[in-house]
Amino acid sequence: MIAELLSFFSSLDDHLAALAQASPLLFFGVVTLIIFAETGLVVMPLLPGDSLLFIAGAITALAGLNVHLFVAILCAAAILGDAVNYFVGSRLGMKAFERKDSRVFKQEYLLQTQAFYEKYGPFSIVMGRFVPIVRTFVPFLAGVAQMPYRTFFVYNVIGGVAWISSLTYAGYLFGNISWVRNNLSVIVIGIVAISVLPIVVKVWQEHRRSRRAS
Numbered sequence: 001m002i003a004e005l006l007s008f009f010s011s012l013d014d015h016l017a018a019l020a021q022a023s024p025l026l027f028f029g030v031v032t033l034i035i036f037a038e039t040g041l042v043v044m045p046l047l048p049g050d051s052l053l054f055i056a057g058a059i060t061a062l063a064g065l066n067v068h069l070f071v072a073i074l075c076a077a078a079i080l081g082d083a084v085n086y087f088v089g090s091r092l093g094m095k096a097f098e099r100k101d102s103r104v105f106k107q108e109y110l111l112q113t114q115a116f117y118e119k120y121g122p123f124s125i126v127m128g129r130f131v132p133i134v135r136t137f138v139p140f141l142a143g144v145a146q147m148p149y150r151t152f153f154v155y156n157v158i159g160g161v162a163w164i165s166s167l168t169y170a171g172y173l174f175g176n177i178s179w180v181r182n183n184l185s186v187i188v189i190g191i192v193a194i195s196v197l198p199i200v201v202k203v204w205q206e207h208r209r210s211r212r213a214s
Contacts, residue, residue: 016055020063027063028070031056032077035164038136040081049132050167057171067172071165078160082125082139086152089143122147125155129163 020027031052038049053074060067120127128138142152 017059017062020059020065024063024065027056027059027065028073031070032073035074036077036081038081039078039139039160040084041136049135050130053164053167054171057168057173058175059171060168061172061175067168071168074164074168075161078129078164079157082156082160083153085136085139086143086147086149086156089140090146090149091143122151122155125152126159126162129159135163 016027016031019030034052035049056070056074057067059065060070125138125142128135139152139156
């Protein structure tokens with residue numbers, strides 16, 4: 001599984017570059033659809049959001065495409081995705097938690113989410129954007145926890161714009177540097193590793209805590 005993921009990430013830049021050369025419109029559309037799916041569909045938490053944005057920005061520079069238009073489209077997709085995820089959580093989330101606990105929906109998740117928002121406030125919507133997997137579940141659980149939509153919307157926009165623009169423009173600015181261009185696959189894997197590191201640390205801490213308790 002890990003080998004397959006590494007293989008996918010290592011060749012992601014080649015696939016997207018070929019797509020951008022063949023059809024810039026299709027390139028924009030595919031990247032936009034992936035960003036929407038990762039943020040809007042709670043069943044799609046493993047899509048390569050961070051690395052995808054950096055690569056897409058670099059390819060946009062190399063292909064001479066309009067990066068500002070691209071960023072605007074991606075921001076709209078990210079904001080709309082979180083909004084859809086929020087409404088799904090607000091409409092269907094409580095019904096899922098009212099049923100018998102499953103691997104995905106548990107009463108403790110709802111309680112932990114409510115505690116998380118009480119501790120960190122609405123800014124948790126912004127923070128969650130930069131953490132893989134977490135960014136897929138944050139808007140859904142915000143809906144489940146019945147966060148006021150006006151509050152959610154403001155921080156959804158802030159987080160979406162910050163996430164999309166920072167990574168896409170970073171790829172665009174550094175994409176024309178020869179060293180970055182020649183080592184793009186390594187950089188992508190590094191981005192994935194760094195973004196997943198907080199989750200790995202959390203799992204390790206929970207494992208140690210459970211072993212001490214037992």
